[in-house]
Amino acid sequence: MIAVEGLHKSYGGRVALKEVDFSVPEGEIFGFVGPNGAGKTTTIRILATLATADAGTASIGGIPVSEDPYGVRQLIGYMPDFFGVYDRLTAEEYLEFYAACHGVARRRRRKVATELLELVDLADRAGDQVDTLSRGMKQRLCLARALVHDPQVLLLDEPASGLDPRARVEMRELIRELRRMGKTILVSSHILPELEELCTWVGFIDEGRMVAAGPMSEVRNQVISGRRLRIELVDDDSDAWLAAEKVIRSRPGVIGVDFVDSGLQILVEDSFADQDLLSDLVRRGIAVRSFAQVPGDLAEAFLRLTGPEGEA
Amino acid sequence: MSTWEKAVTLVDNPLIVKDAVSRMRSWRAPVVLTLYLSLLAAFGYSVFLIEAISAGSHTGAAQIGGTVFSWLTFFQLTLVCLFAPAMAAGAVSGERERQTFDVLMVSRVTPLGIIWGKLVASVAFMLLLILGALPLFAAVFLFGGIDFEQFVVTQLVTVSTAITIGAVSVFLSSAFRRTLPSTVAAYGCAFAGLVGTLLVGSMLSILIAERQVSADVHPLEFTNPLYALWVILDSPNGAGMHLGRLLQLLVLAPGGPNSAGPSLEPWQGTLLAQLAIIALSVYGAVRLVGGHRAPQPRPRTGDETEGVVPEEEQA
Numbered sequence: 001m002i003a004v005e006g007l008h009k010s011y012g013g014r015v016a017l018k019e020v021d022f023s024v025p026e027g028e029i030f031g032f033v034g035p036n037g038a039g040k041t042t043t044i045r046i047l048a049t050l051a052t053a054d055a056g057t058a059s060i061g062g063i064p065v066s067e068d069p070y071g072v073r074q075l076i077g078y079m080p081d082f083f084g085v086y087d088r089l090t091a092e093e094y095l096e097f098y099a100a101c102h103g104v105a106r107r108r109r110r111k112v113a114t115e116l117l118e119l120v121d122l123a124d125r126a127g128d129q130v131d132t133l134s135r136g137m138k139q140r141l142c143l144a145r146a147l148v149h150d151p152q153v154l155l156l157d158e159p160a161s162g163l164d165p166r167a168r169v170e171m172r173e174l175i176r177e178l179r180r181m182g183k184t185i186l187v188s189s190h191i192l193p194e195l196e197e198l199c200t201w202v203g204f205i206d207e208g209r210m211v212a213a214g215p216m217s218e219v220r221n222q223v224i225s226g227r228r229l230r231i232e233l234v235d236d237d238s239d240a241w242l243a244a245e246k247v248i249r250s251r252p253g254v255i256g257v258d259f260v261d262s263g264l265q266i267l268v269e270d271s272f273a274d275q276d277l278l279s280d281l282v283r284r285g286i287a288v289r290s291f292a293q294v295p296g297d298l299a300e301a302f303l304r305l306t307g308p309e310g311e312a
Numbered sequence: 313m314s315t316w317e318k319a320v321t322l323v324d325n326p327l328i329v330k331d332a333v334s335r336m337r338s339w340r341a342p343v344v345l346t347l348y349l350s351l352l353a354a355f356g357y358s359v360f361l362i363e364a365i366s367a368g369s370h371t372g373a374a375q376i377g378g379t380v381f382s383w384l385t386f387f388q389l390t391l392v393c394l395f396a397p398a399m400a401a402g403a404v405s406g407e408r409e410r411q412t413f414d415v416l417m418v419s420r421v422t423p424l425g426i427i428w429g430k431l432v433a434s435v436a437f438m439l440l441l442i443l444g445a446l447p448l449f450a451a452v453f454l455f456g457g458i459d460f461e462q463f464v465v466t467q468l469v470t471v472s473t474a475i476t477i478g479a480v481s482v483f484l485s486s487a488f489r490r491t492l493p494s495t496v497a498a499y500g501c502a503f504a505g506l507v508g509t510l511l512v513g514s515m516l517s518i519l520i521a522e523r524q525v526s527a528d529v530h531p532l533e534f535t536n537p538l539y540a541l542w543v544i545l546d547s548p549n550g551a552g553m554h555l556g557r558l559l560q561l562l563v564l565a566p567g568g569p570n571s572a573g574p575s576l577e578p579w580q581g582t583l584l585a586q587l588a589i590i591a592l593s594v595y596g597a598v599r600l601v602g603g604h605r606a607p608q609p610r611p612r613t614g615d616e617t618e619g620v621v622p623e624e625e626q627a
Contacts, residue, residue, distance in 0.1 A: 045414075048414075048418050049417075049418060050414055050417055050418065070420065073418050073419065073420060074420070076418065078414075078415065078418045080411070080414050080415065082411050083411050083412065083414075083415060084409075084410035084411035084412045085410075085412070086330065086334055086410070086412065087334060087338075088333070088334045088337040088338060089330065089333065089334060093330075093333070097326050097329075097330045098415075098419065100324075100326030100329075101326050101327075101416065101419035101420060101421050102419050102420050103420045106324075145415070
């Protein structure tokens with residue numbers, strides 16, 4: 001659905017993008033990861049037809065963005081990292097205005113606005129002036145605005161930036177809901193745990209260079225072999241820990257076991273059956289308080305890919 | 313986008329409605345309207361009192377009416393020059409400052425649709441002010457001294473001047489990233505267009521009189537709205553010139569008067585010149601907005617100095 005090949009962009013002789021390549025299949029959530037200034041916004045602006053690449057091609061739904069920007073604009077919903085709102089317009093009027101800008105028929109605009117306000121949980125604020133809404137509400141309204149013409153692709157540039165934890169969760173759930181609705185979503189962020197829970201595909205960009213891109217597990221496996229599990233026990237005595245460690249080490253697929261912060265952290269192969277280990281521990285009378293996969297693989301993968309050894 | 317769709321965006325332009333709603337909900341709209349009408353009414357009444365007191369026994373009501381109307385017309389044109397840049401100079405730059413411009417650019421509204429919508433929305437409020445002042449002008453009719461043609465033509469020149477200043481201001485708003493410099497430039501252009509061209513045109517007219525022994529005025533003066541109003545109010549007919557002669561004088565070409573083309577009254581010349589300025593301004597603004605590209609990068613600070621990105625990247 002989104003295809004970028006050899007994208008190159010310079011500003012005043014300084015390179016912002018160097019041979020950027022990636023693709024996003026239909027219906028996936030693509031996490032576009034990189035530090036501030038890595039080239040995420042530049043890439044997204046090119047995809048959104050707001051900037052032109054010096055070289056390379058970018059297409060959405062098979063339409064090259066440089067050749068048919070109006071065609072691409074029909075397919076995309078764009079949410080910039082920084083955006084403003086109009087004073088003295090209600091949330092409903094705001095959406096109706098953008099529906100009109102996207103050519104939605106006059107008789108359908110009110111209905112579209114009402115449905116989108118319900119989707120982003122702002123139906124009760126429909127009559128409130130936009131500039132009186134909280135930051136989180138404005139972010140959700142802006143996402144609704146990007147949906148007024150029912151686009152197939154969403155380009156979301158740091159959609160959760162500046163939001164409090166609750167609003168971040170709400171935004172994440174909203175994006176998941178949009179995927180269930182069949183949208184292809186490119187979402188940029190430099191907050192990796194946030195993307196790790198959300199995305200099915202991922203692309204790492206650093207200093208304008210794409211260092212890795214593909215399905216989440218594939219990218220992670222490029223640099224990290226296996227997954228990490230953390231196990232905490234109810235009984236905090238050495239016998240229990242030793243018994244648990246013995247059981248764990250006896251399972252095929254276990255690569256290593258460490259005792260970290262009052263818990264066991266184990267490295268297992270990707271195909272390791274977590275549930276079998278858990279039931280084995282319980283069957284042997286070991287009381288397990290928590291058993292979970294350790295998040296943060298994405299951050300580690302990113303650091304390895306963009307660190308000194310990654311660049312070597 | 314087809315030509316038909318482009319035409320539709322000019323007629324069914326969401327920016328016009330949005331800007332109108334947004335502007336009329338602001339406290340500024342009634343304040344500006346009240347201020348405009350109050351200034352005009354106070355000025356007209358002052359002129360009337362002065363004329364009535366200083367009028368001799370032979371001065372008729374028609375003469376007083378004519379004088380009050382003339383002063384009101386010139387004062388209204390001055391007010392238009394003061395208000396119009398403020399209405400339009402933030403049209404596009406305001407969208408940039410508000411960070412709503414990019415979102416607008418990825419919609420189906422064309423650059424022409426954006427400029428057209430901004431221009432109509434800005435000019436509509438000026439037209440509201442001019443329309444609101446019509447009863448004041450109509451009151452002068454009670455005294456006589458002004459015929460209907462003079463009334464219509466003076467209003468036409470005023471409206472045309474408002475649209476011209478609006479169009480130039482929208483162009484400047486597209487050229488500048490910030491509203492403050494575009495407003496300053498718009499006021500500069502309005503002053504230069506109204507007073508500057510009259511002064512330079514008058515000096516060139518003197519030059520023409522000396523060199524060519526002709527009473528013809530230079531086109532800069534001929535197409536000046538103040539001159540056009542003065543001619544309409546003083547002597548409505550008889551100041552016309554052929555288009556060929558105007559073009560001849562524009563480049564100060566020597567030789568006998570060129571009588572090619574239609575004969576134009578100053579107000580007609582003014583409207584033609586303003587139409588050309590409006591068309592050029594809209595064209596230029598559309599080109600500027602249509603050529604919208606990512607902003608130029610700024611040097612980054614601290615550890616991030618290696619990469620170069622547009623300012624949006626620098627979160």
